[in-house]
Amino acid sequence: MTKRIYVITSASGRIAGAVASGLLRAGHEVRAIARDPEKLRTLAAQGATVITGNLTDRALLEHAFTGADAALLLISGDRASRDFRRYFADVGAGYAAAARATRLPSALFVSSLGAHSERHRGLVLIHRDVELALDDVPTLATTHLRAPFFYENLFYFTHAMKTRGGLFTPLEPDVAIDMGATRDVAALALRLLAEPAARRTVHELHGVRPLALREIAGVIAAQLGRAFPADRTSRGDHIELLVQAGASYDFAHLMNDAWDTFSTVGLMRDPAAHAATNATTRIDDFVREHVLPKLA
Ligand SMILES: NC(=O)c1ccc[n+]([C@@H]2O[C@H](COP(=O)([O-])OP(=O)(O)OC[C@H]3O[C@@H](n4cnc5c(N)ncnc54)[C@H](OP(=O)(O)O)[C@@H]3O)[C@@H](O)[C@H]2O)c1
Known part of the structure; x- marks a missing residue:
């Protein structure tokens, strides 16, 4: 194995943390960027070089990218931003500017299924x-x-699942979409970062199979041993809930624009993508390991 130097952005997050850990285990050098170094204690103990700072800081990005072989790029964004799309694009422009200035050879960006088309709005299109x-x-x-809808998005509805005993979301419950766990995204990212990078590649991550929310409610019902209905709630109610939780109206609308897109389009696969891989985490296992403990 040739030892390589990787820069990992958003290293305190679910996907990037798992990828950084995997690269270290494989013997590579990792420069991990996070705002709070306390959250990178485990990675530091595994041998990562911790770079403390904000991903909006272009000088910090240039420092991190200099001499590196590749970077894993994620953007989480400030949900309180009054113009979330611009914030997201500005961080992306910062990544591009730093890559240009340092002649970074390659980068893997965690994007979203559907990012190929202007028809697919909101949090999909920003990618x-x-x-x-x-x-x-x-x-x-x-x-x-291009990652699918995360199973972890179910946690936006934990409170309603507990208090109303069902899966009530602004998504159309009978439309099948691609879904996967963040660990599936991390596993694919790790694999792709090990491969020689081509000039411009789009790799899609599809679900184990297309899955609708009503089927997920059925899985929860079977595991709980009681009825667990699924129904669509109003977009307006969900926007107000997100705002009460600290999001800006802009972010709340973008999220609901994305969920309207999922509800009307369903699968958002790009016929021009170069390759696709199927996720391996089955919804039954995810519900058993992660959803049921939250409903207890
Ligand atoms: N949800 C979906 O269905 C879906 C689908 C396709 C693609 N995606 C993409 O996946 C991304 C989320 O990945 P994830 O779940 O692994 O993320 P995550 O667990 O939510 O973690 C995001 C990380 O980013 C860090 N961060 C945020 N803003 C930062 C800043 N300005 N400077 C430095 N660090 C910052 C956070 O650090 P702190 O600990 O300091 O807060 C956090 O550790 C989304 O943003 C989206 O682009 C999501």
Whole structure:
């Protein structure tokens, strides 16, 4: 194995933390960026170099990218931002500018299924701005890993699941979409980062199979041993709930624009994608390991 130097952004998050850990286990050098170094204690103990700072800081990005072989790029964004799409695009533009300035050879961006089309709105479409900015850097080999709807998004509805005994979301419950766990995204990212990068590649992660929320409610019902209905709630109610939880109206609308898109389009696969992999985490296992403990 050739030892390589990887920069990991959002290293305190679910996907990036797992990827960083895997790269360290494989013997690579990891530069892990996070705002709070306390959250990177485990990675530091595994041998990561911790870089403390904000992903909006271009000087910090240039420092991190200098001499590196590849970077894992994620953008989580500030949910309180009054213009979330612009915030997201600005962080992406910062990644692109730092990659250009340091001649970073390759980067893997965690994007979203559906990012290829302007028809797919809200939190889906914002990933397109970043893909385009990165593709514009002539010296950078980009891989866009277009991830599906995370199973973990179910946790937005934990309170309603507990108090109302069902899965009540703004998504159409009978539309089947691609879903997967964040650990599936991390596993694919780890695999792709080990492969030689081509100039511009789109790799999609599809679900184990297309899955609708009503089927998930059925899985929860079977495991709980009682009825667990699924129904669609109003977009307006959900927007107010998100705002009460600290999100801006802009973010809350973008999230609901994405969920309206899922509800009307269903599968958002790109016929021009170069490759696709299926997730391996089955919904039954995810519900047993992660959802049921929260409902207890
Ligand atoms: N949800 C979906 O269905 C879906 C589907 C497709 C793609 N995606 C993509 O996946 C991303 C989320 O990945 P994830 O679940 O692994 O993330 P996550 O667990 O939510 O973690 C995000 C991390 O980003 C860090 N962060 C946020 N803003 C930062 C900043 N300005 N500077 C430095 N660090 C910052 C946070 O650090 P702190 O600990 O300091 O807060 C946090 O550790 C989304 O943002 C989206 O682009 C999501």
